[in-house]
Amino acid sequence: MNQNSTTVCVTGAAGYLASWVVKHLLEAGHTVHGTVRDKGRADKVKHLTEMATSYPDRLKFFEADLLKEGSFKDAIAGCTHVIHTASPFLLQGIKDGENQLIKPALEGTRNVLNAVNETPSVQRVVLTSSVVAMWIDNTEKSHYPQEIFDETAWNSNGSLDYQPYSYSKTVAEKEAWKMVEAQDRWDLVVINPGFVLGPSLSTRMDGATMQFMKQLADGTLSMGAPEFFFATVDVRDVSYAHLLAAFKPEAEGRHLTAGEVMTLPEMGRMLKEDFARYPLPTRQLPKWLFTLMAPVFGMSRENARRNIGISLKIDNSKSQSLGVSYRPIKETLVDQLNQMLEAGLVPKK
Numbered sequence: 001m002n003q004n005s006t007t008v009c010v011t012g013a014a015g016y017l018a019s020w021v022v023k024h025l026l027e028a029g030h031t032v033h034g035t036v037r038d039k040g041r042a043d044k045v046k047h048l049t050e051m052a053t054s055y056p057d058r059l060k061f062f063e064a065d066l067l068k069e070g071s072f073k074d075a076i077a078g079c080t081h082v083i084h085t086a087s088p089f090l091l092q093g094i095k096d097g098e099n100q101l102i103k104p105a106l107e108g109t110r111n112v113l114n115a116v117n118e119t120p121s122v123q124r125v126v127l128t129s130s131v132v133a134m135w136i137d138n139t140e141k142s143h144y145p146q147e148i149f150d151e152t153a154w155n156s157n158g159s160l161d162y163q164p165y166s167y168s169k170t171v172a173e174k175e176a177w178k179m180v181e182a183q184d185r186w187d188l189v190v191i192n193p194g195f196v197l198g199p200s201l202s203t204r205m206d207g208a209t210m211q212f213m214k215q216l217a218d219g220t221l222s223m224g225a226p227e228f229f230f231a232t233v234d235v236r237d238v239s240y241a242h243l244l245a246a247f248k249p250e251a252e253g254r255h256l257t258a259g260e261v262m263t264l265p266e267m268g269r270m271l272k273e274d275f276a277r278y279p280l281p282t283r284q285l286p287k288w289l290f291t292l293m294a295p296v297f298g299m300s301r302e303n304a305r306r307n308i309g310i311s312l313k314i315d316n317s318k319s320q321s322l323g324v325s326y327r328p329i330k331e332t333l334v335d336q337l338n339q340m341l342e343a344g345l346v347p348k349k
């Protein structure tokens with residue numbers, strides 16, 4: 001990896017994943033221009049302002065909104081690299097997919113990349129996409145050789161009405177590939193993370209990952225959980241993958257960045273070994289029963305039918321060649337629950 005210190009813009013710097021990206025960049029000696037929607041929101045940025053005190057003059061904040069044209073220009077000025085993570089991550093309670101998800105993801109990507117086009121110092125952009133831009137339903141595996149998902153996969157099922165978050169990530173990533181092709185000064189490397197888990201650097205609870213762990217530990221699923229297979233990745237590993245993508249000259253294209261494939265009851269049983277007093281889901285609910293109840297948990301019955309009990313195989317060899325190593329998921333889950341208990345985000349038992 002090129003170790004020369006440089007200036008990097010991180011969009012959505014106060015988010016769960018981005019905060020770890022910022023931390024790795026500062027530790028590696030870089031200067032960071034972090035964008036946030038509102039510098040005055042102490043509840044969102046406190047952990048970063050505290051982090052900044054350990055790295056005088058190396059973490060600077062800029063206000064920017066994905067939906068405001070031109071708003072990333074100042075933050076990107078003077079940067080050699082841009083790590084674009086900002087995008088709404090909403091899985092439940094979506095009332096207006098177009099305005100809550102698609103517009104900010106797509107127009108936001110355009111706004112950020114237009115600012116990159118206007119900034120001659122930028123050499124590389126790293127985009128945080130997702131495995132949901134590769135597939136939404138495990139049934140989509142039938143389109144691929146040996147039913148294994150890799151970087152060649154693009155989801156074909158998403159729409160404004162079906163899994164709009166996944167659709168927003170797909171259209172945003174496609175737009176980024178289109179915009180990089182239209183010029184030849186900067187290049188694009190994409191990280192496609194699986195479901196990100198692990199400790200947060202903040203005490204924010206608005207992210208889907210923190211809500212997920214809260215529901216595992218607070219008894220919401222104590223009756224049992226469905227056999228839903230998903231690809232997981234530790235936040236510390238996937239955030240570091242963004243640095244490898246930014247600074248390894250040979251990095252190119254997309255990277256399926258996920259380690260172990262797990263089901264919810266498997267996670268519950270793993271956590272139970274260390275947190276025996278907590279009402280974690282250890283039993284597997286029958287597919288028919290969960291499919292019936294799916295809307296209560298914010299999932300459509302169609303999504304349940306296309307995923308529960310459908311196994312999943314991924315090929316993460318490209319990310320490993322980039323230098324990503326995956327820690328065991330048990331360590332990820334235990335560290336996250338411990339962090340949430342310490343921060344008072346889940347009541348101690």
Ligand code: NAP
Pocket residue numbers: 011012013014015016017018036037038044064065066067085086087088089104128129130131169192193194195196197206207208209
């Ligand atoms: P998060 O904590 O909710 O972070 C989302 C970030 O996007 C926040 O910093 C948020 O800003 C910013 N954002 C949302 N709408 C915005 C707008 N209109 N203008 C400016 N910024 C806006 O979620 P995360 O898990 O860290 O997600 C970060 C990225 O990883 C996203 O692109 C997400 O799609 C992707 N990803 C996440 C997972 C996962 O499992 N967590 C998996 C695959 C990919 P505020 O701080 O102002 O709220």
